[in-house]
Every structure is written in C-alpha cells, then in structure tokens.
Amino acid sequence: MSTLDKLNDVFREVFEDDDLTVTRTSSAKDVAGWDSVMHVTLMIAVERAFGVRFKSGNVAGLKNVGELADLVDRMKAGG
Amino acid sequence: MSFVQVEFLGFFLTVFALYWAFPTVKLQNRVLILASFTFYGWVHPWMLALLAAVTLVNYGAGRAIVARPEWGGRIVGATVALCIAALCGFKYFGWFVEAFAEVLPDSVRLLRVGLPLGLSFYTFHNLAYTIDVHRERVKMEPNVETYLLYGSYFPQLVAGPVERPSNMMPQFNTPRQFDVELVRSGFGLALWGAFKKIALADTISPYVDAIFAHPDPSWAMVWAGALGFTVQALADFSGYTDIARGTSRMLGIELMKNFDHPYMAATPMEFWQRWHISFSTWLRDYVYLPACFSPWVRRYVTLPFTGEWSPFWHTTRALFITMLASGIWHGSTWNFVVWGLYHATMATIYTAILAKLPKKLKKQGGWRWVTVPLQFGVTVLGMYIFREPLLSNSWARLQLNPFDGSREQWIVATSMVGLCIAASLPLVAAMSFEKFVLPKVERAPWLLPLQTTAWAVFAIAVFSSVRTTATDFIYFQF
Numbered sequence: 330m331s332t333l334d335k336l337n338d339v340f341r342e343v344f345e346d347d348d349l350t351v352t353r354t355s356s357a358k359d360v361a362g363w364d365s366v367m368h369v370t371l372m373i374a375v376e377r378a379f380g381v382r383f384k385s386g387n388v389a390g391l392k393n394v395g396e397l398a399d400l401v402d403r404m405k406a407g408g
Numbered sequence: 409m410s411f412v413q414v415e416f417l418g419f420f421l422t423v424f425a426l427y428w429a430f431p432t433v434k435l436q437n438r439v440l441i442l443a444s445f446t447f448y449g450w451v452h453p454w455m456l457a458l459l460a461a462v463t464l465v466n467y468g469a470g471r472a473i474v475a476r477p478e479w480g481g482r483i484v485g486a487t488v489a490l491c492i493a494a495l496c497g498f499k500y501f502g503w504f505v506e507a508f509a510e511v512l513p514d515s516v517r518l519l520r521v522g523l524p525l526g527l528s529f530y531t532f533h534n535l536a537y538t539i540d541v542h543r544e545r546v547k548m549e550p551n552v553e554t555y556l557l558y559g560s561y562f563p564q565l566v567a568g569p570v571e572r573p574s575n576m577m578p579q580f581n582t583p584r585q586f587d588v589e590l591v592r593s594g595f596g597l598a599l600w601g602a603f604k605k606i607a608l609a610d611t612i613s614p615y616v617d618a619i620f621a622h623p624d625p626s627w628a629m630v631w632a633g634a635l636g637f638t639v640q641a642l643a644d645f646s647g648y649t650d651i652a653r654g655t656s657r658m659l660g661i662e663l664m665k666n667f668d669h670p671y672m673a674a675t676p677m678e679f680w681q682r683w684h685i686s687f688s689t690w691l692r693d694y695v696y697l698p699a700c701f702s703p704w705v706r707r708y709v710t711l712p713f714t715g716e717w718s719p720f721w722h723t724t725r726a727l728f729i730t731m732l733a734s735g736i737w738h739g740s741t742w743n744f745v746v747w748g749l750y751h752a753t754m755a756t757i758y759t760a761i762l763a764k765l766p767k768k769l770k771k772q773g774g775w776r777w778v779t780v781p782l783q784f785g786v787t788v789l790g791m792y793i794f795r796e797p798l799l800s801n802s803w804a805r806l807q808l809n810p811f812d813g814s815r816e817q818w819i820v821a822t823s824m825v826g827l828c829i830a831a832s833l834p835l836v837a838a839m840s841f842e843k844f845v846l847p848k849v850e851r852a853p854w855l856l857p858l859q860t861t862a863w864a865v866f867a868i869a870v871f872s873s874v875r876t877t878a879t880d881f882i883y884f885q886f
Contacts, residue, residue, distance in 0.1 A: 345767050346767065362770075364677035364678065364681060365727075366677055369697075384703060385697040385698040385701040388697055390545050390572075390574070390693055
C-alpha cells in the first residue's frame with residue numbers, strides 16, 4: 330500500500346467520510362472541515378498510522394497532501 | 409503615509425513611472441526600497457531606524473542560521489525574543505507607565521512613547537522569514553537588497569497582509585514585465601478598496617463612534633452600534649487590503665488574499681480561515697502549531713491526572729493560548745483579553761458540538777442557512793467586545809431590556825441598521841457578481857464598458873465622500 334493510499338484511509342477515518350478521496354494536490358480547501366483544529370487531529374492520526382513524530386516546523390506550511398506524503402516518506406526513511 | 413492621503417496619489421504615480429522606466433529587476437528593486445523607506449519615513453523619519461533594525465536583524469539571523477545550523481534554535485529564539493521585546497516595549501509602554509505611575513521616576517513617567525506605525529506587521533513579517541529559514545521551508549536570501557525589500561515593501565508594510573517569504577522572495581528575484589492587464593486589474597482592485605474605505609467605512613464610522621460614546625444607550629442602540637462596527641471593520645480593513653494588493657499588482661507583485669467573505673462563515677474556525685487570513689495563518693503556523701507540537705510541550709504538558717497526550721486537550725489549550733496572544737497583541741485594555749478568550753471559547757464549543765452531530769446533518773442543504781446567521785451573531789458580539797474598551801459598560805449594556813428605549817433611541821437604532829444595510833449592499837452585490845455572474849460573462853463584450861462604468865461610480869463616490877479629516881485605518885493602531 331502506497332503512502333498516499335494509507336493517508337487516504339487516515340483522512341477517511343478522521344473526517345468520518347468513507348467516500349473521501351484525496352490526491353497529491355488536495356488541500357484544506359478541498360476537504361470539508363479541514364480547519365486548524367482538525368489539522369492537529371489529522372497530524373496525530375498520521376503519526377499513529379505511520380509511526381512517526383512530527384515537530385511544529387514539519388506540520389506548519391504544508392501546502393497539500395502531496396507535501397504531507399513526501400514528509401512522511403522522508404521521516405520514515407530517517408531524513 | 410497613508411493610502412487615503414492625497415500625497416499618496418502623487419507618491420505612487422511617481423514610483424509607478426520610475427519603476428517601470430527601469431529595465432532590470434535590480435534597478436526596479438532599488439526603486440521599491442527607496443520608495444518604501446520614503447513612504448515609511450514620510451512623517452517620522454526616526455522610525456526608519458527601527459524598520460531598518462528589525463529588517464537587518466532578521467537578515468543577519470537568516471545568514472547566521474545557515475552558517476551555524478547547530479545553533480539555529482538559539483538564533484531563532486534570540487531573534488524572536490529581541491523583536492517581540494522591542495514590539496512590547498513600544499506597545500505597552502503607556503500601559504506600564506500608567507500601572508506603575510506611583511513608583512516610577514518623573515524622567516520615565518513623563519516620557520511619551522507612541523507605537524511606531526506598522527511595527528507589529530513588519531515584525532511578524534520579518535520573523536516569518538527567520539523561522540522559515542530555520543524550519544528549512546525557505547532558502548536563506550543572500551542578497552541584502554532583496555531582503556531589505558522583503559522587510560520593508562511599502563504596499564504591505566503598515567497593516568499587512570503579513571506576507572510569507574515563500575510567496576515574496578521568488579517574485580522579488582524574478583524579472584517583471586509591464587503588463588497592461590495586470591495594471592488595469594490592480595487599479596480596479598485599489599479603487600474598489602478605496603471605495604470600501606472612504607465611501608462605506610468612513611461614512612458609517614462617525615455614527616458608530618457616536619453610539620459607542622453615548623452615555624446611556626438603549627439595548628437596540630447597543631446592538632445597532634455593534635452591527636455598524638461589524639460592517640465598518642470589514643469595509644475598512646478589507647478596503648485597506650485591496651488598496652495594498654491593487655497597488656502591488658500594478659507593480660507586478662501579487663500579495664496574498666486577506667479576506668474571503670468572512671461573514672459567510674458557518675463556524676468560528678471557518679471565520680478565522682476567511683478573516684485577516686494572513687495574520688490568522690501566521691498565528692496558526694508560529695503560535696498555535698508550536699503550542700501543540702513542540703517537543704517541550706509533548707514531553708512535559710500532558711492530560712491532567714492521566715499523563716496522556718490528547719488531541720482535544722492540546723488543541724483546546726493551544727487555541728486559548730493563541731487567541732489570548734492575539735487579544736493581548738490587539739491592545740492593553742481588558743476587553744481585548746476577553747475578546748480573545750471569547751473567540752477561543754466559541755471555537756471550543758463549536759468543535760465539541762460539531763463532533764457530536766451526525767455527518768449527514770452537516771451535508772444537508774439548509775445547514776448553512778442556519779449556521780451562517782448563527783455565526784454572524786457570534787461575530788457581531790465579538791465585534792462589540794472588541795470595540796467597547798470598558799468591560800463594565802459591555803456587561804451592563806448587554807443586560808439591558810430589549811424592549812426599553814425612548815422614541816428617539818429607536819429612531820437612532822433603526823437608522824443605524826438602515827445605514828448598515830445600505831453599506832452592505834455594494835459588498836453583497838460585489839460578492840454575488842464575483843461568484844455567480846463573472847465566471848459566465850468573462851468574455852462578454854459588454855463586460856469592459858460595465859467595469860469602466862463601475863470604476864467611474866466608485867471614483868465619484870470616493871471623491872464625494874472624502875473628508876479633509878480622513879480617519880485612519882482601524883488596524884493602524886495595532
């Protein structure tokens with residue numbers, strides 16, 4: 330399962346929407362309810378799903394799901 | 409210098425002509441640096457020293473972080489502390505003197521230190537660069553001229569948008585060609601901004617001031633005044649932003665959108681995604697998220713009694729820290745603290761309630777018809793707390809009997825509401841046109857004449873509304 334597919338599962342769980350599909354270009358504007366509060370909940374859920382630990386510098390300024398997927402891949406690779 | 413001063417017209421025309429007369433980015437940037445320092449030092453040349461200091465400190469910090477990455481955290485900490493200390497020193501000096509008047513010597517007590525125009529905005533703008541270099545979200549800018557321009561660019565210098573280096577640096581480093589379409593579009597945006605500020609906000613402003621200054625208003629007057637300030641605040645601040653964005657666009661530099669129809673928000677969280685977006689996202693990235701994710705917080709601040717790290721507890725706590733910081737930043741009176749706490753409380757209540765509601769309900773067609781007016785009520789109350797400096801007044805006046813009031817007081821309240829509706833009509837018409845009509849008629853032959861006619865109407869309205877004692881933009885005081 331690719332990082333993006335796994336992220337899609339996390340998004341569906343956090344936003345409680347089984348029909349939700351995110352792509353690399355999806356951003357907060359494309360997902361209903363993705364506000365600052367949900368962003369934190371989402372990041373925690375991503376941490377738990379992938380076994381990584383973010384810092385504030387990582388999660389601030391992410392432009393889209395593609396950047397999030399790249400960040401997760403980098404952190405898993407130990408970068 | 410202010411955008412609504414007559415001098416600004418002459419200043420901008422000169423800058424515009426000189427700027428486009430030069431063929432290279434380097435020379436164009438130099439014109440903009442010179443223009444920015446002239447713009448800022450127009451009334452108080454000594455304030456230039458402060459602008460140069462804040463800009464150069466952050467430029468130096470960026471270089472130091474790259475030269476010594478192992479010290480990055482400390483360099484950021486020291487730069488943030490220095491800049492925030494300078495900001496607080498100017499901002500709260502008056503409060504400090506008042507609070508400790510009895511124990512302070514005359515030499516300190518009699519000092520009159522005002523807040524330099526735009527200090528908050530360019531401090532936040534410059535700090536964004538230093539923090540982002542440390543976070544490796546932008547590259548360090550080696551060219552001191554480009555950085556000086558980033559730190560002092562006049563269209564957004566005194567009241568935002570609080571820009572990010574990732575948006576500005578590439579634009580300052582890229583060749584810019586004169587584009588008549590961009591100039592036309594920028595001119596239209598700036599004119600629309602001037603219309604909102606001068607014809608709408610400044611027309612309502614004296615009536616709002618009179619109602620808030622009234623010693624014994626009725627309940628209806630209080631709420632009509634709050635509604636008036638709600639309309640005035642949007643017209644004033646979004647008007648300023650549109651002038652900033654429009655003039656910048658005429659120079660080939662695109663500034664970020666700062667307002668996105670905030671009174672159409674359905675929740676407090678959505679409101680902050682639409683109101684003063686550049687500052688809300690600044691707070692999110694540099695205060696709220698660190699208050700949730702910094703390693704120190706995650707290690708030591710856990711859920712009371714359980715030792716666990718709970719998303720709800722942390723987002724709520726971070727929300728209160730952020731909104732309190734925002735409130736304190738707005739001013740040293742208690743109403744701003746209460747205003748911050750009020751918004752944090754509302755966001756928390758909404759988050760808790762929305763999490764319990766079924767998803768289906770939120771997707772129903774009528775959902776926004778209920779939630780948008782409800783959120784507008786939340787916003788109006790927030791505006792009232794923001795505008796009324798005395799908490800005792802707010803508390804007493806919100807408890808007034810809604811049915812009390814003399815005939816004259818009802819006439820005042822009704823007139824204020826009528827004025828609000830009249831002032832909102834152009835805003836609603838522009839929003840509806842932009843959303844529903846423009847996408848369908850972009851290539852229509854009559855669009856250009858219509859646009860030109862609209863500009864003429866705005867220009868006539870601006871020049872017939874302008875007063876010799878023009879009021880400053882509300883956000884100049886912050």
